[in-house]
Amino acid sequence: MTNVATLDSPAVTTAKPKHYRPATELVHIETSTDPTGGPGSTVRDPYNAASVPIYQSATFKQPGAHGSGEYDYSRSGNPTRSHVESHLAKIMRAQRAFVVSSGMSALDVILRLVKAGEEIIAGDDLYGGTNRLLGYLSQYNGVVTRHVDTTEPLAVMEALNPEKTRIVLLETPTNPLIKIADISAIADLVHQQCPRALVVVDNTMMSPYLQKPLMLGADIVYHSGTKYLSGHHDLMAGVIGAKTQATAEQLYFVINATGCGLSPFDSWLLLRGVKTLAVRMEKQQDNARQIAEFLINQGFRVHYPGNPAHPQYELHKRLSSGPGAVLSFETGSTEVSERIVEATKLWGISVSFGCVNSLISMPCQMSHASIPAHVRQERALPEDLIRLCVGIEDPQDLLEDLENALHEAGALPRKSLG
Incomplete structure (x- = not known):
């Protein structure tokens, strides 16, 4: 299995891709025929396929008794999933991106970073599923959520607790009252007052085409890929983008441990949808x-x-x-x-x-x-x-x-x- 002790995950792209204008970036997917992967590549492709292949395999053969192959089991990583994750990281301006089974799975992965006794600050106009999950954490996990008017940065600041606040969760625009949170101002306040707290933004409503919260100061961004990213309501998917490698490693550990990574076929559908x-x-x-x-x-x-x-x-x-x-x-x-x-x-x-x-x-x-x-x-x-x-x-x-x-x-x- 993938070495979860060091939190390594397959096909990590280290070279920074060239950035084009948004519409071009969405269509242009970096691939490589270099057998070593090559700078900035995602997955080796010896056949130079014009469309990313679907690696519909649950497991992968290893070169020796100690494993060491780039992929071993699709729960931990799959080449098709790596392609779409690398592409989404580029368009979200994330250090790493992950795709999981639904938008709510994405939020669940993120909220597992919060321990019992810690607190979440969230808006007072939230998607119903988000509100339901926060309620569950309060009832069963001992995590308190403080709902505030996130259109007022000072309301967020007043709710901050340097010892307990772990996540500030923003929707902007909110669903369904379309209220706007000042991501930059809130991120500045949170990082000053609570350096260990993470600013998390649900960017589903805007998509990375219209808004990039990580460039506005957020630490984590997530999407229901079921919505604009896929665009045809023919798959369920969640997308998470992390600003730093340290945060990405924490998120990957949860994804690998719980097995909520997106399937190869749905990864391929999501990648196809993103292009348009x-x-x-x-x-x-x-x-x-x-x-x-x-x-x-x-x-x-x-x-x-x-x-x-x-x-x-x-x-x-x-x-x-x-x-x-x-x-x-x-x-x-x-x-x-x-x-x-x-x-x-x-x-x-x-x-x-x-x-x-x-x-x-x-x-x-x-x-x-x-x-x-x-x-x-x-x-x-x-x-x-x-x-x-x-x-x-x-x-x-x-x-x-x-x-x-x-x-x-x-x-x-x-x-x-x-």
């Missing part, structure tokens, strides 16, 4: 801008960082290169919102986001239903909130379908888009 991230994201956020503008013009309260009226519009522009393709809006009535969601034809009623097709949901009844109602109320999460995850369809079709649903639900008087 730029074209998908550009189209999706362009569509989202048009949807947001339409809803704003109809008088709805819209949560979207591309809206100049968003309270943190300028901050988001400083942190990211685009507003993304997820927005939410309020109707003022839970019953009206239910009718809108059920009246759409093109917008699929579904949890998740980041897919090429558009999705609609009411978070309080679906993705965030695991958060108790009184907690949702305390955190000002509106029960009538509708979340739109915009795809790559023709925007006029999406607008017409949404407008028809608004009319059928009684949320708008009948009139043409014009």
Whole structure:
């Protein structure tokens, strides 16, 4: 087996790859035909395949009785997985990257760095699954989570405990209220006040194409690769990026010990999806801008960082290169919102986001239903909130379908888009 005592993992790339513009980086995957691997390579490829091969093998033959092969067992490492990890490390600007079985597995790996008696600081607007896992740690592992308004760096600073704080967990934009946390300012405060604490950012909403938290001061970044990175909702995956080798070694130990590394085939699917991230994201956020503008013009309260009226519009522009393709809006009535969601034809009623097709949901009844109602109320999460995850369809079709649903639900008087 891989030597977990020294926390070595296969196919570690040591040479720094050349950085191109974002869209080029996503498509260009470094490979090597050098039998020794070669500088900056990921996996030896004697056949120079144009597409990374799928090494669908659970185990690998060793050169001798003491092992010493680069790969021995796919739980510990696999060439296909190494390819996608090296590629993702490059585009996230991470020292090391890892791919695991889901976004929640990624968070679980990270939170295993927290010991009983230590504390986590997290936002007050979180994905329901994140909230559920934090609740489990509190109930069974003796890990306290302090929820604060992460849009206020001073609120984070006031919750810091130099002896106990181990992780500061940020979503930005948050899901589903699209609130923005100042990653740079918070990271500076945390590193000054609690040098042993790690700033962790869930970057799923933006993807590495639009935002790179490790370059903004974060220590760990993670994604649900099920979303934008794969883009087609045909696999489950989680991605973790570490800023330092020391942190990466801690994360790899957990991944190897628990066996949650991504399978070879899903690694190949994820790598294929990443190549088209730029074209998908550009189209999706362009569509989202048009949807947001339409809803704003109809008088709805819209949560979207591309809206100049968003309270943190300028901050988001400083942190990211685009507003993304997820927005939410309020109707003022839970019953009206239910009718809108059920009246759409093109917008699929579904949890998740980041897919090429558009999705609609009411978070309080679906993705965030695991958060108790009184907690949702305390955190000002509106029960009538509708979340739109915009795809790559023709925007006029999406607008017409949404407008028809608004009319059928009684949320708008009948009139043409014009």
